[in-house]
Amino acid sequence: xxxxxxxxxxxxxxxxxxxxxxxxxxxxxxxxxxxxxxxxxxxxxxxxxxxxxxxxxxxxxxxxxxxxxxxxxxxxxxxxxxxxxxxxxxxxxxxxxxxxxxxxxxxxxxxxxxxxxxxxxxxxxxxxxxxxxxxxx
Amino acid sequence: xxxxxxxxxxxxxxxxxxxxxxxxxxxxxxxxxxxxxxxxxxxxxxxxxxxxxxxxxxxxxxxxxxxxxxxxxxxxxxxxxxxxxxxxxxxxxxxxxxxxxxxxxxxxxxxxxxxxxxxxxxxxxxxxxxxxxxxxx
Amino acid sequence: xxxxxxxxxxxxxxxxxxxxxxxxxxxxxxxxxxxxxxxxxxxxxxxxxxxxxxxxxxxxxxxxxxxxxxxxxxxxxxxxxxxxxxxxxxxxxxxxxxxxxxxxxxxxxxxxxxxxxxxxxxxxxxxxxxxxxxxxx
Numbered sequence: 001x002x003x004x005x006x007x008x009x010x011x012x013x014x015x016x017x018x019x020x021x022x023x024x025x026x027x028x029x030x031x032x033x034x035x036x037x038x039x040x041x042x043x044x045x046x047x048x049x050x051x052x053x054x055x056x057x058x059x060x061x062x063x064x065x066x067x068x069x070x071x072x073x074x075x076x077x078x079x080x081x082x083x084x085x086x087x088x089x090x091x092x093x094x095x096x097x098x099x100x101x102x103x104x105x106x107x108x109x110x111x112x113x114x115x116x117x118x119x120x121x122x123x124x125x126x127x128x129x130x131x132x133x134x135x136x137x
Numbered sequence: 138x139x140x141x142x143x144x145x146x147x148x149x150x151x152x153x154x155x156x157x158x159x160x161x162x163x164x165x166x167x168x169x170x171x172x173x174x175x176x177x178x179x180x181x182x183x184x185x186x187x188x189x190x191x192x193x194x195x196x197x198x199x200x201x202x203x204x205x206x207x208x209x210x211x212x213x214x215x216x217x218x219x220x221x222x223x224x225x226x227x228x229x230x231x232x233x234x235x236x237x238x239x240x241x242x243x244x245x246x247x248x249x250x251x252x253x254x255x256x257x258x259x260x261x262x263x264x265x266x267x268x269x270x271x272x273x274x
Numbered sequence: 275x276x277x278x279x280x281x282x283x284x285x286x287x288x289x290x291x292x293x294x295x296x297x298x299x300x301x302x303x304x305x306x307x308x309x310x311x312x313x314x315x316x317x318x319x320x321x322x323x324x325x326x327x328x329x330x331x332x333x334x335x336x337x338x339x340x341x342x343x344x345x346x347x348x349x350x351x352x353x354x355x356x357x358x359x360x361x362x363x364x365x366x367x368x369x370x371x372x373x374x375x376x377x378x379x380x381x382x383x384x385x386x387x388x389x390x391x392x393x394x395x396x397x398x399x400x401x402x403x404x405x406x407x408x409x410x411x
Contacts, residue, residue, distance in 0.1 A: 002309045002411065004379060035139045037176055037273060039311055041377050043386035045327040052231045053182040057215035057224065065207055065228045070339055078331035087331065091339045094326045098389070099375045101236045103178050103271040105141060110269050112180035115235070132384050134377040136273065136311060136410065137139065172276045174313055174410060189368045190319040194352035194361065202344055202365045238373045240315050240408040242278060247406050249317035252372070273410065274276065 003031035007131040011047075011121035015063055019054040020131060021116040024102075025109055027133040034107045036137020040100045043130055046089035046123040048096035054116035066092050066122070089122035096120065104137060140168035144268040148184075148258035152200055156191040157268060158253040161239075162246055164270040171244045173274025177237045180267055183226035183260040185233035191253035203229050203259070226259035233257065241274060277305035281405040285321075285395035289337055293328040294405060295390040298376075299383055301407040308381045310411025314374045317404055320363035320397040322370035328390035340366050340396070363396035370394065378411060 005027045009018050020040070028038055040049050052058050069092060076087025100117065103110045111117070121129050142164045146155050157177070165175055177186050189195050206229060213224020237254065240247045248254070258266050279301045283292050294314070302312055314323050326332050343366060350361025374391065377384045385391070395403050 004309070004377065035141070037271065039375050039377055041375070041384065043384055043389060045325060045332075045386060045389045050231045051182060051235050053215075053227055055215070055218070057213065057218040058182075058227045058231075060214040061207075061224050061228050062231050065232060069206075069232075069343075070335075076331065077334040078327075078329070081329070081331040087335050090327055090332045091335050094324045094332075094336050094392075095339060095343075095370065096232065097234065097371065097374065098325050100234065101176050101178070101238055101375055103141065103176055103269050110178065110180055112182060115180060115182045118231075132377050134311065172278070174408065187368045187371050188319060190352075190364055192352070192355070194350065194355040195319075195364045195368075197351040198344075198361050198365050199368050202369060206343075206369075233369065234371065237371065238313050238315070238375055240278065240313055240406050247315065247317055249319060252317060252319045255368075 001137050003135040005133050009129040011123055011127050011129050013123060013125045016121045017059045018119045019116045020119050024117055024133050028135055031135040033104060033135045033137030036104045036135060038102045038104055039134045040117055041132045042098045042119055046086055046093050047129060048093050048098060048120045049100040050096055050118055051115050052118050053114040054118060069095060086124040092122045138274050140272040142270050146266040148260055148264050148266050150262045153258045154196045155256045156253045157256050161254055161270050165272055168272040170241060170272045170274030173241045173272060175239045175241055175246060176271045177254055178269045179235045179256055183223055183230050184266060185230050185235060185257045186237040187233055187255055188252045189255050190251040191255060206232060223261040229259045275411050277409040279407050283403040285397055285401050285403050287399045290395045291333045292393045293390045294393050298391055298407050302409055305409040307378060307409045307411030310378045310409060312376045312378055313408045314391055315406045316372045316393055320360055320367050321403060322367050322372060322394045323374040324370055324392055325389050326392050327388040328392060343369060360398040363398060366396045
């Protein structure tokens with residue numbers, strides 16, 4: 001059984017972190033799946049999906065870590081060729097990855113108590129961002 | 138067909154690397170699944186799952202790399218707010234990610250010869266750590 | 275329904291990036307699956323799978339970022355023990371990860387317009403590299 005829906009987020013262009021746990025759980029509830037797997041996938045090459053304890057301190061620490069990984073102010077060949085100015089966002093996205101699989105049991109996501117599903121939008125302009133939530137069970 | 142079990146690990150608080158390949162293969166064997174997918178997922182926000190050649194040199198090299206990514210002695214907003222002292226562990230966990238999918242054929246994990254499934258526990262205190270192993274086939 | 279095939283790549287030993295999107299879509303087409311999930315997995319401990327906008331600028335930026343993460347010229351315990359000289363490749367592989375899940379709808383990969391599936395081969399010698407493509411639906 002496969003059930004799919006999409007979330008829509010609105011990025012500001014300033015490396016946003018969105019806690020989508022409640023929305024993913026809502027899609028899971030509508031699917032009726034009790035045991036299976038949830039795939040969260042972000043189409044696009046300037047965003048990523050992972051999990052964190054979603055509190056302001058960790059969010060800030062993670063943003064600083066990705067800034068060290070691929071600083072916004074550094075020189076990127078992508079920017080030199082295309083003038084997009086978001087080369088840093090492409091690199092961050094590739095390193096963190098666009099997909100996350102979470103097991104489902106008894107109709108619930110098997111996350112830890114302090115573990116939330118987070119979508120990171122690294123792009124340098126405000127934009128709508130689709131996120132695919134797909135349940136298999 | 139979905140089969141699920143959990144492993145239990147005991148972290149020391151000093152960035153442990155656990156080779157769980159044999160335990161995952163054992164769960165797969167009990168599932169009876171011949172063709173499908175194995176999801177390894179660690180609930181919690183201070184751990185991660187990936188694969189390495191599990192020999193002491195690579196384990197040490199990987200620990201040094203994550204120490205550079207998010208040094209234990211650096212300042213974290215999470216620690217300033219909560220006093221947990223494990224801000225570094227949260228950042229490492231988010232960057233490496235909590236989930237791994239491995240294909241299954243003929244009842245075997247399609248890993249490389251020198252590739253093992255490894256759970257990394259970054260937390261700063263000894264703790265029990267659950268790992269979810271879920272087989273779909 | 276599970277369908278599986280393998281791709282074969284030829285790495286040069288100089289951190290190759292392969293756009294495998296067309297090959298993965300071709301496997302998906304042969305599977306006949308309309309709705310489900312595609313798992314791309316690279317067996318081996320010196321490679322990784324992720325997504326990028328596959329244009330030369332981003333490819334170069336990503337290679338430079340992984341060079342900063344785990345420089346080829348640095349000292350690795352793996353190399354000291356085994357003399358392989360590819361300790362950097364092991365660390366990069368563990369940090370980026372060997373698996374990627376992409377949702378499928380209407381027989382198509384739900385990638386973004388500028389998002390390609392890329393296999394990174396970090397090893398330090400020319401080699402054949404197998405990539406497992408598994409469709410569930």
